[in-house]
Amino acid sequence: MVLGTYHMANPGRDLINLEADDVLAPRRQREIEELVRRLEAFRPTKIAVEVDLQHQNEIDERYRAYREGRRRLDRSEVEQIGFRLAKALGHPRVYAVDWFRDEPADPETVDFLAFAREHGQQSLLDALFAEGERHIAKEKAILEQGTVSDLLRFINHPSALRKGHRAYFTIALIGEGDRYPGAEWVQSWYGRNLKIFVNLTRLVDSPDERILLVIGAGHVYLLQQFARESGFFRVESPLRYLGAR
Numbered sequence: 001m002v003l004g005t006y007h008m009a010n011p012g013r014d015l016i017n018l019e020a021d022d023v024l025a026p027r028r029q030r031e032i033e034e035l036v037r038r039l040e041a042f043r044p045t046k047i048a049v050e051v052d053l054q055h056q057n058e059i060d061e062r063y064r065a066y067r068e069g070r071r072r073l074d075r076s077e078v079e080q081i082g083f084r085l086a087k088a089l090g091h092p093r094v095y096a097v098d099w100f101r102d103e104p105a106d107p108e109t110v111d112f113l114a115f116a117r118e119h120g121q122q123s124l125l126d127a128l129f130a131e132g133e134r135h136i137a138k139e140k141a142i143l144e145q146g147t148v149s150d151l152l153r154f155i156n157h158p159s160a161l162r163k164g165h166r167a168y169f170t171i172a173l174i175g176e177g178d179r180y181p182g183a184e185w186v187q188s189w190y191g192r193n194l195k196i197f198v199n200l201t202r203l204v205d206s207p208d209e210r211i212l213l214v215i216g217a218g219h220v221y222l223l224q225q226f227a228r229e230s231g232f233f234r235v236e237s238p239l240r241y242l243g244a245r
Contacts, residue, residue, distance in 0.1 A: 001236040004217030009075035011022040044212035049082040051096035099195035110185040112174040130220040155217040165221040
């Protein structure tokens with residue numbers, strides 16, 4: 001099961017970012033505790049999170065310190081959902097499965113934003129960001145008026161996932177001649193998600209494995225597609241665990 005989330009700690013690393021309120025506030029903490037109780041019903045045998053696998057040792061230490069009462073949870077969904085649920089289920093470990101490098105091998109090849117501005121394709125960016133801002137405004141309204149689970153229901157709905165995924169095709173259009181900065185960037189995005197998928201397959205130790213991945217919502221469409229089309233997994237929707245409106 002892939003649970004798409006918003007970035008609770010507001011790291012600001014996406015093209016368009018939701019400015020979420022403080023998840024450490026008592027109201028949000030109660031909502032997250034209820035969310036975790038609902039997710040327990042999935043009975044995951046392993047919980048994976050959006051952390052680069054090269055930081056597994058760091059995740060191990062942070063989770064161990066949390067289980068032993070030596071540190072509090074930070075604001076990230078990795079800890080608020082992943083660590084909290086793993087502890088509730090008595091899991092000895094939380095698994096890092098992301099593959100993310102801050103700098104691409106050739107930044108000029110994939111800087112579609114600069115290319116669009118400099119080559120008369122700003123209108124593509126304008127349309128992309130306008131649609132993104134409308135979506136973020138809707139997410140913000142849901143979170144302000146409702147609960148964390150309300151927002152997760154919205155962003156994990158198949159129609160929202162499809163709509164979000166279409167943005168990558170707009171990005172792919174940016175370029176001209178034999179220069180494809182948009183497509184190169186999207187290629188790297190697909191590659192990152194394919195590596196995450198491979199990392200998930202490496203967690204499977206038995207046919208009865210039930211893996212829950214907690215990850216930014218932008219990844220969900222591709223990861224569900226890879227999981228289904230590979231035939232390696234049976235994909236469970238998180239909607240049934242997020243409660244009715």
